Amino acid sequence: MKVLVINCGSSSLKFQVIDAVTEELLAKGLCERIGIDGAITYENVKAGTGKESSTPAIPDHNEAIRLVIEALVNDKTGCIKSLDEIGAVGHRIVHGGESFTSSVVINDEVIAAIRECSDLAPLHNPANLIGVEACQKLMPGTPMVAVFDTAFHQTMPGKAYMYALPLHYYEDYKIRRYGFHGTSHSFVSKKAAEVAGRAYDDCRIIVCHLGNGASISAVMNGKCVDTSMGLTPLEGLIMGTRSGDLDPAIVEFIANKEGKTVSEVLNILNKKSGVLALSGNFSSDFRDLEGAYKKGDKNAILAVDAFAYRVAKYVGAYTAAMNGVDVIAFTAGIGENSPFVRGKVLQYLGYLGIDVDEAANASRGDVIQISKEGSKVAVYAIATNEELAIARETYALTK
Ligand code: ADP
Numbered sequence: 001m002k003v004l005v006i007n008c009g010s011s012s013l014k015f016q017v018i019d020a021v022t023e024e025l026l027a028k029g030l031c032e033r034i035g036i037d038g039a040i041t042y043e044n045v046k047a048g049t050g051k052e053s054s055t056p057a058i059p060d061h062n063e064a065i066r067l068v069i070e071a072l073v074n075d076k077t078g079c080i081k082s083l084d085e086i087g088a089v090g091h092r093i094v095h096g097g098e099s100f101t102s103s104v105v106i107n108d109e110v111i112a113a114i115r116e117c118s119d120l121a122p123l124h125n126p127a128n129l130i131g132v133e134a135c136q137k138l139m140p141g142t143p144m145v146a147v148f149d150t151a152f153h154q155t156m157p158g159k160a161y162m163y164a165l166p167l168h169y170y171e172d173y174k175i176r177r178y179g180f181h182g183t184s185h186s187f188v189s190k191k192a193a194e195v196a197g198r199a200y201d202d203c204r205i206i207v208c209h210l211g212n213g214a215s216i217s218a219v220m221n222g223k224c225v226d227t228s229m230g231l232t233p234l235e236g237l238i239m240g241t242r243s244g245d246l247d248p249a250i251v252e253f254i255a256n257k258e259g260k261t262v263s264e265v266l267n268i269l270n271k272k273s274g275v276l277a278l279s280g281n282f283s284s285d286f287r288d289l290e291g292a293y294k295k296g297d298k299n300a301i302l303a304v305d306a307f308a309y310r311v312a313k314y315v316g317a318y319t320a321a322m323n324g325v326d327v328i329a330f331t332a333g334i335g336e337n338s339p340f341v342r343g344k345v346l347q348y349l350g351y352l353g354i355d356v357d358e359a360a361n362a363s364r365g366d367v368i369q370i371s372k373e374g375s376k377v378a379v380y381a382i383a384t385n386e387e388l389a390i391a392r393e394t395y396a397l398t399k
Pocket residue numbers: 210211212213214240284285286287290332333334337338
């Protein structure tokens with residue numbers, strides 16, 4: 001069975017077609033600048049036809065989905081002959097609130113419940129739903145599955161997810177910590193247990209998902225017990241442009257000093273902070289930061305050191321949360337590709353009995369073991385694959 005995986009944002013739409021039985025990636029692509037002008041890239045990975053790009057007008061998401069389908073069934077470069085070959089569509093949905101603890105087949109009630117969660121993710125959920133509805137129009141009768149970024153973290157206990165605020169904020173508005181990147185934390189923690197030769201349900205794992213957005217999670221005996229992102233993806237680690245944890249009183253302080261509204265300050269915390277800000281607005285990309293660090297640039301050194309220090313502090317906190325740790329996994333853009341940043345984090349973790357294999361840390365691959373044999377904690381870099389995880393969930397619910 002072939003599964004179409006859709007990750008629909010407000011002005012972009014990423015897609016992949018995966019053979020859910022062999023788990024082979026057949027084709028992938030991206031529609032961008034939806035509602036602005038429009039651009040699509042597409043690649044039939046299986047046939048190896050190379051990447052094609054064009055710039056058709058894409059006024060809305062219906063047109064984007066229509067173009068995706070056109071590319072998939074194209075005579076020369078398509079990966080399927082007819083749309084009937086797509087057995088199901090898996091949609092990434094950012095916020096499932098407390099309503100969804102796992103993936104579900106989409107029906108009218110599910111759509112209504114996702115819409116209710118829009119309050120919690122006003123930029124993401126409405127865009128995700130537009131993708132669902134556009135697919136339903138063009139592929140009526142094909143089952144659709146919603147896979148939530150928040151679902152994996154729903155096993156967190158109250159002591160981890162409650163903010164110490166008046167209780168009615170939770171009761172009336174559902175203000176609590178939810179966590180994100182759940183599909184990645186779930187995929188990577190399972191893979192980490194597997195490569196470490198441990199039983200997933202009898203193992204303590206810390207997953208460091210370090211990308212432009214970054215979060216860390218504690219997975220104990222197969223269940224997420226804590227994660228660093230909160231009500232929104234702003235909490236926790238220092239990120240590319242997000243501040244992560246800070247004293248909430250700073251919001252009012254900046255607003256008063258600069259005559260800004262709360263939303264203006266939050267915009268700064270989301271888009272103009274993080275390593276971008278600490279590096280003196282040099283870059284949010286760790287490839288640039290590493291280069292500048294090695295040339296002795298003071299701001300780049302501060303940005304990278306602060307980033308690694310925050311990750312290491314969370315590892316310490318989550319080790320305490322689980323009364324120990326057996327496996328640590330690095331993943332996402334930085335976690336998978338930067339031996340430099342991994343090394344900076346690991347410098348803090350000698351007390352855990354981690355014995356780092358420097359040569360292994362410098363190597364590349366979908367799974368690399370960074371710790372030496374006999375290290376008290378096994379450390380890996382593991383490539384995440386959220387699309388494959390979505391395809392697996394979609395297949396499991398619709399086969
Ligand atoms: P997101 O999905 O949150 O946009 P990714 O997981 O794709 O983020 O990670 C993107 C980040 O990964 C980039 O901003 C860059 O900092 C980092 N990155 C990618 N490749 C490398 C590399 N070779 N070395 C260091 N950092 C890298």
